Every structure is written in C-alpha cells, then in structure tokens.
Amino acid sequence: MNLPNRHGMMIIISSPSGAGKSTICKMLLKNESSLQISVSVTTRERRQSEIEGQDYFFISKDDFLEMKNNNQLLEYAEIYGNSYGSPSKIIFDQLNQGVDILFDIDWQGARQIYQNCSKYNIISIFILPPSINELYNRLQKRAEDSKEVIQKRLQNAKTEIQHFNEYDYVIINSKVEDTFKQIEQIINTERLKRHRNPYLIQFIEGMISDKASC
Template sequence: MDRTGLLIILSSPSGAGKSTLARRLTEWDPSLSFSVSATTRAPRPSEIDGEHYHFMDRDAFRHMVDSGQMLEHAEVFGNFYGSPREPVERAMEAGLDTIFDVDWQGGQQIRNSALSPHVVSIFILPPSLPELERRLVARGQDSAEVIAGRMAKSRDEISHWAEYDYVLINDDLDATFGRLKAILTAERLRRERRKGLRGFVKDLMEGGADDLGT
C-alpha cells in the first residue's frame, strides 16, 4: 500500500550515538537515505559534490533561502549550511524516507515548515553527562579544549529534548536501535500516511478487497 515518505529528524549532543544509530538504520533498510546538505564552505580533497555536500557560493545559497528552497539553514563558523527542499519532496512523493542529522535549531525549522505533518523527530540522550564525556574522550578525535566545548554545548542541546516526538536514552546501543526501528515501523503504518487505505476500506465494504497489504 502506497504511503508518503517520512522526514526523520535525529538530534543529540555530540557523542550520544546518533551517527552510529543513523548508519545502522540505513543498513537495516537501504531505501533510507540521508538528506545531503548544501554548504558555502570549500570542499575538502576527499569530498564529492552532490554526495557529501552540495557545494555552492553564498549568493546561490542566499537565493535558495530567500525563495523557500531550504527546509532549514544556519551559519556555522562563517559558512552557511542547509537542507534543500526539492530532493526531500521528491523522495516523499516516491514513498521514501529521508534522515536528517541536524541540531535542535535545524529540527525546529523543519518541524515548522509546510512538511511538518510528515516529520518524525527523535532525540537521543546519553545515560549521563560523565558517560557522554567518557565517550568523547574514548573517540580520540578531539583535544581536551574541544571536548570541553562539546560538553558545554551538549547542555544547550539537551535542554530542547521536550520539543521532540520521541526521546531515547542510549544506555545500550542494541536496545536503543531496536526501539528506533520500532518507532519507524509504527510511524510508517500510521493511518494518515497510507495513501491507499481509504480506497481499500471502500472496496472492503463493497466486497471487493481481500488483502490489506503492508
């Protein structure tokens, strides 16, 4: 049975496990795809335009924002980042779901857009702040100063937890992933998302339907 694709917002403080969970989702269901952000920063040597980011100049980015072609956008360290609307709408019409790896501000903009009925927002919490710091240190990617900055920012991120549809405490990665799959499965089955359901029920009442499908 046909359905409208979902916009799946995943947010969390750095180190809470969001990226790992998002990657597991795409391995579980390869039809899921990430929203490819647009940015005004220069590409790094290993980055491919259209795959890692849509690279563009500031004038082109501002035009997309002013003309409503960005679902969300922000300025980070002097560069603009945003989520183009058109590929997301195209995926929705095809019944395909898109994952957004964004902070609370990006999530808020998407939830406030015209596509809000199709949004499922999920916030990932760490089991504790000391555990979050331990995970950041264990990654071995950042200096002590950077980790301190991430921890300070995490408190601001966490303060927005109540704005989300679902909140998961990632104290066990496998268990959290199981809950994440359950959320997605249930949201896909919501009555209002299933385009053919009304027609099926009409046929059912008239004696012509014999299989609901999935």
C-alpha cells in the same frame, strides 16, 4: 488493485555531538532499504573520515548564502561557526514519491522543519547520552577535535539537551545496539499509522463493494 503510495515521512534524529546520532543513522540506512538520508550542505571543512556527497556536500560560504537567499534550503543553522542546511527540492520530490527521509540535524533545524513543513508527516527523536561524563569520554575517543573544541561541545550539549521536550521520542543511548532497535521499532510503528496510509480508504471501499458471498 492499484494502490497509491503512502505518504513519505520526515524522520528527524537529533542529539548533542558525540551522543551517537550519526552512528545510529548509518545503522538505520544499512538496514532500511526504503529509507533515504537527507545529505546536508555545509561550509565546514571535511573530516578525514567523511565522503563528499555521502556525509555532506561541502560548499563555500558564498554558495551557502546563495542557496539560503534563493529559498533552496528546507532548514539551516549555524553550529560552531559553520553553516548547515538541507536542500529542499530533492527532499520534497522523494517525499511525494512515498520515500521516507532521515534527517541528521540539530534542534534548530528540527524546529524549522516543524514550522515550514506542517503538511508533511514528521516524527522526531532526540538521543541523550547516559551522562555528560560519558559524552566527554566518547568525544575523546572520537579523536577528531581539540581539547578546546571538546569543551565547547560539552557546554553546547547542556543547551541542546534542554530542547528534548520539542521531540516526539527521547531515548537514552546507553548501548548503541539497543538504541538502534528502539528507533527501528518507532519508525515501523509510525509507518503503520492510519493517516499515513491513504491507500487504506480505497482498499476498504473495494472490500466493502466486493460482491463475493461468504
């Protein structure tokens, strides 16, 4: 029996900088072969540890503005003076093929996706640090930002955290392995929801019409 693909999901994961979002996304991609990351475009400088086309597509401000004006971005936001956005065409193509797309974005991008993609399957997860002090320690250990930038990230974190109630799930990331397992369970459960599996109608109709006797 040929069954149609289930609908692809848009899985949004957000957190303040340093709360563990990127680490958990990498763990999910490593363990979930059916999950694809939405690689954002950004105007900021590439960090030493980042890979072009894998972590981000690094583009000029003019190129970003052109994509924005041509409606080629599903969502976009300005963070710490740099622009970020999700290219729309490849995302919609993958969703229509039943691929689940992972979004590593902030609350501004998440809000835009909910506004612009209401007909698609969306789940959202917000990751909290155990405390602001622990967030500060993690940002220091990352050793990628100056003291001034770290202080700015901490100030912004308090604003970002206030948007927790816009998300379906909220998890306190005390231990990254536990948080990863919780998010993996959420994704697997959401995949099984009836409305996300249109093939069930055809499957059940075939089962009911089966003339085999008990």
